[in-house]
Amino acid sequence: xxxxxxxxxxxxxxxxxxxxxxxxxxxxxxxxxxxxxxxxxxxxxxxxxxxxxxxxxxxxxxxxxxxxxxxxxxxxxxxxxxxxxxxxxxxxxxxxxxxxxxxxxxxxxxxxxxxxxxxxxxxxxxxxxxxxxxxxxxxxxxxxxxxxxxxxxxxxxxxxxxxxxxxxxxxxxxxxxxxxxxxxxxxxxxxxxxxxxxxxxxxxxxxxxxxxxxxxxxxxxxxxxxxxxxxxxxxxxxxxxxxxxxxxxxxxx
Numbered sequence: 001x002x003x004x005x006x007x008x009x010x011x012x013x014x015x016x017x018x019x020x021x022x023x024x025x026x027x028x029x030x031x032x033x034x035x036x037x038x039x040x041x042x043x044x045x046x047x048x049x050x051x052x053x054x055x056x057x058x059x060x061x062x063x064x065x066x067x068x069x070x071x072x073x074x075x076x077x078x079x080x081x082x083x084x085x086x087x088x089x090x091x092x093x094x095x096x097x098x099x100x101x102x103x104x105x106x107x108x109x110x111x112x113x114x115x116x117x118x119x120x121x122x123x124x125x126x127x128x129x130x131x132x133x134x135x136x137x138x139x140x141x142x143x144x145x146x147x148x149x150x151x152x153x154x155x156x157x158x159x160x161x162x163x164x165x166x167x168x169x170x171x172x173x174x175x176x177x178x179x180x181x182x183x184x185x186x187x188x189x190x191x192x193x194x195x196x197x198x199x200x201x202x203x204x205x206x207x208x209x210x211x212x213x214x215x216x217x218x219x220x221x222x223x224x225x226x227x228x229x230x231x232x233x234x235x236x237x238x239x240x241x242x243x244x245x246x247x248x249x250x251x252x253x
Contacts, residue, residue, distance in 0.1 A: 004029040004170055004200035005050060010064035012042075012049050014057065019045045021224040023064070027170075027217070032192055032201045034215035034232075036208050038252060042224040043204040047172045050202070051087035052080045069169045085113065088163030088199075092175040094155035096147035096162070103143040105158055106130060109166045125165055132198065133161035134191050153184025157191065164199070171199045175206065189214050208248045212236050220244045 005027035012020040020042050027033045035043050048054045050066055052073060066073040073083050096105045106126045109115075116122045126143075130136040135157045139150070147158055156176055163171055173192065177185040192214050195201050205211050211218050212232060219229040220243070228235060228244045239245040246252045 001031075002029045003027065004069055005202065006065075006067045007046070007050070008065040008067075010046075010049060010066065011062070012045055012054065013061040014045070015059045019224055020049065023224070023226055025219060025226060025229065027200060027202060029200050030196050031216040032196050032203060032214050033217045033219070034203045034205055034211035035219045035221055036205050036211045037221035037227075037247070039206060041221040043206075043221055044174050046221070047089065047174050047202065047204055050170075050172065051089055052083050053089070055080055085166050086168060087170045087172060088166055088168035089172045089174065090156070090159045090163055090176050092178050094152060094159050094179070096150070096155050096158050098148035099146060101144045102139050102147050102150070102158060105147045106161050106165045109162065113166070115167065129161040129165040130158075132164050132195070133157040134187065134194075135161055151184070153180050153187055156180060156184070156188060160188075160191065160195075164195075168199060170202060171195060172202045172204075174204045176203070177210070178206070185210075208236075212248075220247060222247075 003026050007023055007025040010020050010023040011018065023046060035046060037043055049062060054060045054062060062074065068086055071086060072078060103126055106129050107122055110122060110125055116125055127136060130139065135154060138154065147155060150158060177188050192201055192203060215232045218232050218235050220227045222243055228239060228241045235244065236248055239248060
């Protein structure tokens with residue numbers, strides 16, 4: 001299977017305050033790996049450290065090692081933009097470019113990064129990404145309409161298609177259903193399970209029930225540290241740590 005993401009002794013400070021405190025994590029290739037925990041535990045910061053989005057923030061200090069598919073993310077010779085192509089990311093609130101068409105939202109990244117050589121290749125890539133995001137059949141006859149015309153769940157699947165169009169090896173999803181209704185959430189969860197055929201999926205969620213439904217492996221984070229990690233069935237039925245048990249049974253706090 002191999003390891004897609006290897007995080008070793010990762011410390012992240014923002015404004016002088018430690019957010020991540022010596023995190024160690026190994027994410028196997030082509031699985032859904034969920035990082036769960038209460039708000040403020042460092043889950044989103046962990047994701048942003050893996051693809052170097054933290055570079056865009058003021059007052060951030062990062063120490064430790066992150067290796068993604070053999071690429072040393074924080075090596076001085078590593079191009080951050082290459083890391084962000086390798087590691088796609090979808091955020092909590094759907095953020096398509098509203099005035100661009102559905103087609104152009106998916107096509108923009110590959111065009112800017114010169115991933116295709118012809119319009120035909122671009123058309124094929126856009127269709128492939130929309131199909132992978134379970135959106136093609138719903139939008140194939142209105143690709144030139146603004147993305148703002150889509151529902152919230154459709155917009156989130158469009159954001160997933162946009163990320164997939166860059167052909168990442170790892171796809172990170174940061175609370176991707178927290179602003180969606182139950183129907184749209186179910187659609188996204190079904191999509192997440194299917195996506196591991198093509199990419200390694202790293203999911204952040206504050207909902208242990210979601211983690212139990214979609215993940216092959218889970219990690220429980222609390223106060224900037226990994227408390228427990230393991231196969232989902234094992235962690236949920238035989239948690240090794242009392243904090244994990246309290247969290248998954250809803251008795252946390």
